[in-house]
Amino acid sequence: MPVIPRSTYYDRNYRQSxxxxxxxxxxxxxxxxxxxxxxCFAVGVYSFTINAVAQDEFEDVIVPDKPVQSAHAxxxxxxxxxxxxx
Amino acid sequence: MSAPxxxxxxxxxxxxxxxxxxxxxxxxxxxxxxxxxxxxxxxxHALPHDREHRILESNNLFHSWSNSPIPKIRQRAAxxxxxxxxxxxxxxxxxxxxxPDDPELRKPKTGxxxxxxVKYECPDCGIPVYCCEEHYMDDYEAHLEICDxxxxxxxxxxxxxxxxxxxxxxxxxxxxxxxxxxxxxxxTLLYSREFAxxxxxxxxxQATRLLTYPLTIGSxxxxxxPYNIRRGGRLTVExxxxxxxxxxxxxxxxxxxxxxxxxxxxNPPPVRIFILGARAESSLPRDVWVQLTHLFHRVQFHLIxxxxxxxxxxxxxxxxxERTPLNPFGAVVEDRIDPQLKISTFVEYYHTLHKANLFYPxxxxxxxxVLFHPGLGHPASSHEWEETLxxxxxxxxxxxxxxxxxxxxxxxxxxxxxxxxxEVDLLLEPGENIFRSLxxxxxxxxxxDISCGxxxxxxxxxxxxxATQKESEQ
Numbered sequence: 001m002p003v004i005p006r007s008t009y010y011d012r013n014y015r016q017s018x019x020x021x022x023x024x025x026x027x028x029x030x031x032x033x034x035x036x037x038x039x040c041f042a043v044g045v046y047s048f049t050i051n052a053v054a055q056d057e058f059e060d061v062i063v064p065d066k067p068v069q070s071a072h073a074x075x076x077x078x079x080x081x082x083x084x085x086x
Numbered sequence: 087m088s089a090p091x092x093x094x095x096x097x098x099x100x101x102x103x104x105x106x107x108x109x110x111x112x113x114x115x116x117x118x119x120x121x122x123x124x125x126x127x128x129x130x131h132a133l134p135h136d137r138e139h140r141i142l143e144s145n146n147l148f149h150s151w152s153n154s155p156i157p158k159i160r161q162r163a164a165x166x167x168x169x170x171x172x173x174x175x176x177x178x179x180x181x182x183x184x185x186p187d188d189p190e191l192r193k194p195k196t197g198x199x200x201x202x203x204v205k206y207e208c209p210d211c212g213i214p215v216y217c218c219e220e221h222y223m224d225d226y227e228a229h230l231e232i233c234d235x236x237x238x239x240x241x242x243x244x245x246x247x248x249x250x251x252x253x254x255x256x257x258x259x260x261x262x263x264x265x266x267x268x269x270x271x272x273x274t275l276l277y278s279r280e281f282a283x284x285x286x287x288x289x290x291x292q293a294t295r296l297l298t299y300p301l302t303i304g305s306x307x308x309x310x311x312p313y314n315i316r317r318g319g320r321l322t323v324e325x326x327x328x329x330x331x332x333x334x335x336x337x338x339x340x341x342x343x344x345x346x347x348x349x350x351x352x353n354p355p356p357v358r359i360f361i362l363g364a365r366a367e368s369s370l371p372r373d374v375w376v377q378l379t380h381l382f383h384r385v386q387f388h389l390i391x392x393x394x395x396x397x398x399x400x401x402x403x404x405x406x407x408e409r410t411p412l413n414p415f416g417a418v419v420e421d422r423i424d425p426q427l428k429i430s431t432f433v434e435y436y437h438t439l440h441k442a443n444l445f446y447p448x449x450x451x452x453x454x455x456v457l458f459h460p461g462l463g464h465p466a467s468s469h470e471w472e473e474t475l476x477x478x479x480x481x482x483x484x485x486x487x488x489x490x491x492x493x494x495x496x497x498x499x500x501x502x503x504x505x506x507x508x509e510v511d512l513l514l515e516p517g518e519n520i521f522r523s524l525x526x527x528x529x530x531x532x533x534x535d536i537s538c539g540x541x542x543x544x545x546x547x548x549x550x551x552x553a554t555q556k557e558s559e560q
Binding site: 007008009017018019020022023025026 | 270271273274276277282283284285
């Protein structure tokens with residue numbers, strides 16, 4: 001008779017039996033605390049990483065206004081940028 | 087691999103000590119199944135063939151002892167009414183008190199009413215406890231302390247005779263070595279050893295009553311034992327020394343042994359566990375004792391039951407073998423139980439066998455003495471231990487002892503110290519045995535005396551001196 005091997009520690013609906021809960025009792029609190037600390041660590045790593053690779057905020061940088069360009073001096077400024085030819 | 091439980095008749099108190107004999111109440115009463123009881127239904131429902139044999143349903147287990155549907159229990163009730171005395175303080179004392187809580191202490195030594203046998207059954211627990219209703223009502227507070235436990239005993243005894251199928255009496259085979267056993271408490275032990283789940287408390291009580299004997303020994307000898315040298319761990323430094331020697335043998339390293347000629351290896355001799363003063367534990371089903379060997383791998387065990395009452399409840403095995411030169415004390419030897427287990431039973435006092443050098447030499451790496459509730463200091467049995475005890479201490483082999491109560495164990499320890507003038511090392515401090523029987527047993531001779539198997543555990547050994555004084559020449 002093909003029967004799926006089933007542990008007697010779980011009932012027909014796959015709920016933990018009393019024997020299993022009794023066997024787990026010495027470790028329930030320690031396991032819960034370990035789980036909680038691991039969860040907090042994972043969440044901490046996620047939050048740090050997301051924080052670290054997020055786009056930078058440049059609201060505090062003051063960008064000076066574009067300088068006013070007079071009609072007689074555009075060539076002079078471009079020469080300066082190209083380096084001294086002399 | 088589960089074998090049917092042998093039907094062993096329950097022991098009535100056949101002891102000769104009227105003072106609450108310790109030889110009572112240990113034998114198992116299991117139902118002999120004529121069909122292989124190997125399949126355990128996952129949900130624990132009764133198998134179809136259970137219906138025909140069922141006498142009592144599980145909600146119908148409480149019956150008054152004298153009016154029980156089970157004849158055996160009615161017999162026990164008649165026995166109790168014939169021999170047990172009413173504990174009410176107005177009667178005269180009939181025996182010396184065994185412990186400070188004994189109701190006999192309240193009774194006057196002389197004067198007072200004539201001692202009466204119990205007749206009146208408490209309506210809440212069903213056990214005859216007092217001689218009349220007036221005494222019962224008068225002493226109600228004292229009775230209340232044990233009433234719940236007595237009721238539990240009542241129901242458990244009816245449960246054993248109820249004819250149901252007992253899935254808790256099927257035992258698992260050996261696990262692989264890497265599957266470690268967890269010795270924290272009964273539940274973790276049964277789970278890590280892969281016993282079928284025992285969900286009902288009553289079933290757990292019935293199962294632990296038998297399993298306490300091998301697993302108490304196993305829990306001390308195993309390296310994962312719950313007793314350690316930390317504060318509260320109860321093991322002393324001397325205990326660690328003795329047990330480490332034994333653990334060296336019971337946890338041997340792998341040797342590369344195999345099944346062919348090249349795999350032949352020298353094997354050490356078996357570990358000998360001498361169970362002294364064996365009474366009902368020698369009649370435990372062999373499936374139960376084999377559970378001890380399943381905790382250990384690659385090591386063989388030889389259990390030796392020694393004591394005048396070691397063939398108790400084993401009437402089918404009589405007559406004893408003849409005394410021949412190869413078997414000088416007519417021991418019953420069972421060597422076909424398991425490849426790792428051999429059981430011998432001697433119906434003799436230990437000191438006889440010791441003086442005959444039958445088991446000589448004793449090796450603290452291989453041998454161990456176990457005393458299950460020996461009653462070393464008990465007034466009724468201590469005289470039988472007087473001659474044996476010095477010989478045990480002389481071997482310097484660890485002696486594991488159990489007791490019924492804390493007071494019991496301390497009395498035994500004090501008796502031992504007194505007998506040998508303090509030349510004894512304590513290996514394990516007296517305290518509650520983690521693997522005690524969870525089921526309480528009733529002493530038919532005295533319903534006030536309830537006990538559970540192996541409640542407490544302690545261990546001792548003869549004092550070893552590394553160097554002794556050289557006696558000065560006269």
